Amino acid sequence: MNVLVCVKQVPDMESKFTVSSDGLWYDQSDLTYKINEYDEYAVEEAVRLKEKLGDVTITVLSIGPDRVKEAIRKALALGADKGAHIKDDEAHLKDPFQIATIIANYAKDKNFDIIFTGMQSEDRGSAQVGALVAEMLGMNCVTTIVDFEYADGKVNVKRELEGGIKAKVTAKLPVVLTCQLGLNTVRYPTLPNIMKAKRKELKEFDVSEFLNVDPKVITLKAFVPEKKKGGIVLEGAPDEIADKLINILKEKAII
Amino acid sequence: MKLLLVGEYKNGNIDDSFYELVAFAGKLGAEAVAFFVAPTDIKPEFNGKVYVADVEKAKEYNPKVHRDLILKVAEKENPDYIVLSHSSYGWDLAPRIAYKWDAGQISEIVDVDNDGFVVPFCNAKLRRLLKPNTGKAVLTLQSGAFAPAKEGSASVETIDVDVADEGLEFTGFEVVEKGGVDLTKAEIIVSAGRGVGKKENIEIVEKLAKVLGAELGASRPVVDAGWLPQERQVGTTGQTVAPKLYVACGISGAIQHLAGMKKSNFIVAINKDKDAPISEVADVFVVADLLEFVPVLTEKLSS
Ligand SMILES: Cc1cc2nc3c(=O)[nH]c(=O)nc-3n(C[C@H](O)[C@H](O)[C@H](O)COP(=O)(O)OP(=O)(O)OC[C@H]3O[C@@H](n4cnc5c(N)ncnc54)[C@H](O)[C@@H]3O)c2cc1C
Numbered sequence: 365m366n367v368l369v370c371v372k373q374v375p376d377m378e379s380k381f382t383v384s385s386d387g388l389w390y391d392q393s394d395l396t397y398k399i400n401e402y403d404e405y406a407v408e409e410a411v412r413l414k415e416k417l418g419d420v421t422i423t424v425l426s427i428g429p430d431r432v433k434e435a436i437r438k439a440l441a442l443g444a445d446k447g448a449h450i451k452d453d454e455a456h457l458k459d460p461f462q463i464a465t466i467i468a469n470y471a472k473d474k475n476f477d478i479i480f481t482g483m484q485s486e487d488r489g490s491a492q493v494g495a496l497v498a499e500m501l502g503m504n505c506v507t508t509i510v511d512f513e514y515a516d517g518k519v520n521v522k523r524e525l526e527g528g529i530k531a532k533v534t535a536k537l538p539v540v541l542t543c544q545l546g547l548n549t550v551r552y553p554t555l556p557n558i559m560k561a562k563r564k565e566l567k568e569f570d571v572s573e574f575l576n577v578d579p580k581v582i583t584l585k586a587f588v589p590e591k592k593k594g595g596i597v598l599e600g601a602p603d604e605i606a607d608k609l610i611n612i613l614k615e616k617a618i619i
Numbered sequence: 620m621k622l623l624l625v626g627e628y629k630n631g632n633i634d635d636s637f638y639e640l641v642a643f644a645g646k647l648g649a650e651a652v653a654f655f656v657a658p659t660d661i662k663p664e665f666n667g668k669v670y671v672a673d674v675e676k677a678k679e680y681n682p683k684v685h686r687d688l689i690l691k692v693a694e695k696e697n698p699d700y701i702v703l704s705h706s707s708y709g710w711d712l713a714p715r716i717a718y719k720w721d722a723g724q725i726s727e728i729v730d731v732d733n734d735g736f737v738v739p740f741c742n743a744k745l746r747r748l749l750k751p752n753t754g755k756a757v758l759t760l761q762s763g764a765f766a767p768a769k770e771g772s773a774s775v776e777t778i779d780v781d782v783a784d785e786g787l788e789f790t791g792f793e794v795v796e797k798g799g800v801d802l803t804k805a806e807i808i809v810s811a812g813r814g815v816g817k818k819e820n821i822e823i824v825e826k827l828a829k830v831l832g833a834e835l836g837a838s839r840p841v842v843d844a845g846w847l848p849q850e851r852q853v854g855t856t857g858q859t860v861a862p863k864l865y866v867a868c869g870i871s872g873a874i875q876h877l878a879g880m881k882k883s884n885f886i887v888a889i890n891k892d893k894d895a896p897i898s899e900v901a902d903v904f905v906v907a908d909l910l911e912f913v914p915v916l917t918e919k920l921s922s
């Protein structure tokens with residue numbers, strides 16, 4: 365079986381974000397990057413499938429500047445077989461439609477049986493790329509999966525709805541699956557596997573090979589939202605702020 | 620300008636999120652028509668035309684079937700925008716419609732501006748103003764961002780369900796089993812987030828809950844990691860609560876969590892990141908390491 369996993373590198377959401385000088389994105393200096401959390405579940409699920417079936421080749425793809433190679437290496441250390449880095453320093457002004465086009469053009473002659481993506485990215489959160497890739501390639505697609513099983517040429521998945529309800533869906537291959545938080549528990553890469561990952565194939569492509577469309581959405585500006593609610597902020601020694609908090613709660617007759 | 624609003628019919632009712640789409644159309648000053656897969660006798664409180672595909676025939680949700688029905692209505696009505704909620708239904712369907720309709724998509728709109736649509740990014744720490752580069756576009760709206768507008772009565776037209784899909788098969792629902800906990804009845808809830816760091820530290824938050832006579836709640840990662848059971852999860856895919864006091868310990872305040880607790884009467888957040896989006900809803904925001912602060916607070920409250 366031939367499997368593709370799309371991983372995006374995103375900054376840590378606990379970072380302090382400021383708007384970049386062109387006013388369109390966040391300033392990318394001084395940020396620490398990691399694999400998009402949703403995509404880690406995607407990698408893990410692919411590796412589990414390989415462990416179960418044996419005859420599975422997992423390719424990990426990431427689009428972005430050189431630093432995204434780290435994300436690919438991490439996925440290789442988790443158990444993926446080979447990497448494809450689609451180099452794009454000018455990630456600027458690319459919308460989900462363009463990102464999906466790049467992925468679809470890369471994938472179209474490679475006969476992937478399953479493509480795993482994240483349900484959304486942590487920074488942008490458009491939740492578009494997976495379903496778009498499926499449409500472009502004419503593949504089936506189930507989004508927001510929290511459970512996965514492969515049997516007899518089909519996949520049985522659970523798609524998460526609101527309020528604790530899940531829909532059980534069976535899909536024929538080839539299929540695109542977008543992975544939701546908690547799909548599995550992601551393993552830690554072991555040191556030998558990290559070493560092994562360094563020797564695995566990681567091919568680099570230039571984005572111009574795969575991108576042949578204009579954006580369908582344009583960014584006019586990025587900005588810091590106004591604070592809506594002026595709550596009380598307590599800072600300082602734990603002992604003092606605990607007293608202050610208790611006083612407030614007593615004043616408001618909450619405790 | 621004309622919008623096609625795609626409503627949701629859930630658990631035997633028109634989901635209230637539909638009226639948020641109506642409000643959005645009002646805000647744009649646009650004409651609107653609507654589409655539902657629902658029983659053909661529904662009566663949305665909406666002044667306009669409503670196309671209904673019979674849910675008996677369309678059966679449980681299949682994205683390709685819904686996509687093609689919507690495209691059929693779009694062909695007839697020729698709207699500028701097709702609008703859905705950013706829900707499990709909306710985000711599943713929207714990109715599929717956008718692609719076939721040859722249009723761009725803007726996800727999770729929270730506001731409109733003269734020039735375009737405002738969406739959050741980086742866990743709502745920043746926002747962007749976006750504009751479709753194509754004349755038409757598919758839009759999804761963040762749930763709760765537009766106050767529902769309910770008024771009037773619709774004229775309903777039934778449309779044929781003449782499309783099918785063999786690729787996906789719906790085989791049933793699964794509902795989370797509820798144990799003895801009912802968070803919706805609690806007067807005080809103290810919730811643990813990923814900021815607790817590890818399972819052993821849940822105890823720290825649990826002790827605070829105990830002295831306050833509170834129920835223990837959790838954010839999703841805490842449940843996903845198996846530190847607390849699913850019945851304690853607060854948020855869109857867990858419980859929606861509105862207690863007298865909600866204490867969020869090490870919770871960043873992602874929209875899906877906020878949706879489940881922002882109606883609480885009084886909110887205290889304990890977080891070491893001053894910019895965490897939970898500050899948007901917190902009445903008191905304690906900037907501290909919860910591992911240090913919570914034990915001190917618990918100690919003072921118990922004496
Ligand atoms: C002005 C501007 C500057 C930008 N600069 C950057 C930048 O420097 N770095 C950056 O990463 N993005 C940048 N972007 C955003 C990037 O183009 C978007 O991430 C892209 O459009 C996909 O949208 P999304 O992340 O919301 O996708 P979603 O639909 O939310 O993502 C779902 C899934 O698609 C897959 N996916 C998404 N993106 C990639 C990718 N790059 N490689 C592999 N798989 C992917 C993943 O599996 C992911 O989980 C910029 C955008 C703009 C407008």
Ligand SMILES: Cc1cc2nc3c(=O)[nH]c(=O)nc-3n(C[C@H](O)[C@H](O)[C@H](O)COP(=O)(O)OP(=O)(O)OC[C@H]3O[C@@H](n4cnc5c(N)ncnc54)[C@H](O)[C@@H]3O)c2cc1C
Binds near residue numbers: 870872
């Ligand atoms: C479709 C969908 C549905 C979802 N449904 C839900 C839902 O129902 N409920 C839900 O909660 N989430 C839900 N989520 C997930 C949601 O998007 C967030 O990922 C999640 O809420 C984050 O949980 P958190 O705040 O605990 O963790 P994080 O976002 O990782 O935040 C941890 C916070 O702890 C702080 N922190 C870290 N260490 C300390 C310390 N020592 N002291 C003090 N503060 C500290 C950090 O500054 C940070 O702000 C859903 C997501 C999707 C896509």
